[in-house]
Amino acid sequence: MWFDFVGRRQYLMGNENKFICFLYKNIAGRFCLKLLTTPWISRQAGKVLDSRISRPYISLFVKKHNIDLSEIENKKYETFNDFFKRSLLPGSRNIDLTSESLISPCDGLLSVYEIDEQNWIPAKYSRYRIEDLLENRELACRYCGGWCMVFRLRPSDYHHYCYIDNGTVKYRKKIPGILHCVRPIALEKYPVYVRNTREYTIIDTENFGQVIQMEIGALLVGKIQNNRHQGYVRRGLEKGYFEFGGSTIVILIQKEQASPELAVWMLSKLGQEVEVKMGQKIGCKRN
DSSP states (O other), X not given: OEEOTTSOEEOOSSSSOHHHHHHHHSHHHHHHHHHHTSHXXXXXXXXHHTSGXXXXXXXXXXXXXXXXXXXXXXXXXXXXXXXXXXXXXXXSSXXXXXXXXXXXXXXXXXXXXXXOTTSEEEOSSOEEEHHHHHTOHHHHHXXXXXXXXXXXXXXXXXXXXXXXXXXXXXXXXXXXXXXXXXXXHHHHHSOHHHHBOEEEEEEEESXXXXXXXXXXXXXXXXXXXXXXXXXXXXXXXXXXXXXXXXXXXXXXXXXXXXXXXXXXHXXXXXXXXXXXXXXXXXXXXXX
């Protein structure tokens, strides 16, 4: 279950995927999981999804996840991955350009957490330290008392993402890892975000101080394709996209730079996720 932005409950059809439950709750499944999270398996899965043999799965995927085809180009997709990383028609997402508005970088389910003075995030399913996430203690200390915003992208979501503000790219880092699922059942069992392959970018923004935007891959492919922008970037500019796999984006904001929308914060405190769209206002600048 999750909530939309005005607090209405939304429900998944059915329970967690049976195969995912098998992987994370069964002894034999956990043995298979060790194989599935290896880079070699991920590469092989990528080859299949990039081949024409995967094309019949497109129609099944659209039906299962109720994909809105009116938002996308009317074109022939040669492979499943070609469809998964599809672009939307112009105007399908409205980017809030108000300088005081903090926007969502993507479509997905949002949870917001305060970072405590010891750099811990009291996330819904696991506790994380920012320094483990970044693999940089000095950098992590800059975000004590700030905000951590976690956007969990479902397979049905649009998997492109944008910059949240105008600013200057200062630094990038890629952290190799494995590719666990990012569904709740996996988050309960493993410290997924500090184990999975991830990349982050440090941006000196015009309105929210120094922001870190991190992309985290997920089970099977979950490949991160970032545009390597240098220097100045603009709010709403496409930063990159994920190839197949549920994925996650994390935004770190320093203390007293921004505040989340009250509805988002209250639902997050209750352990509930909020459905958001790319470019939507999710918070505001602190004056």
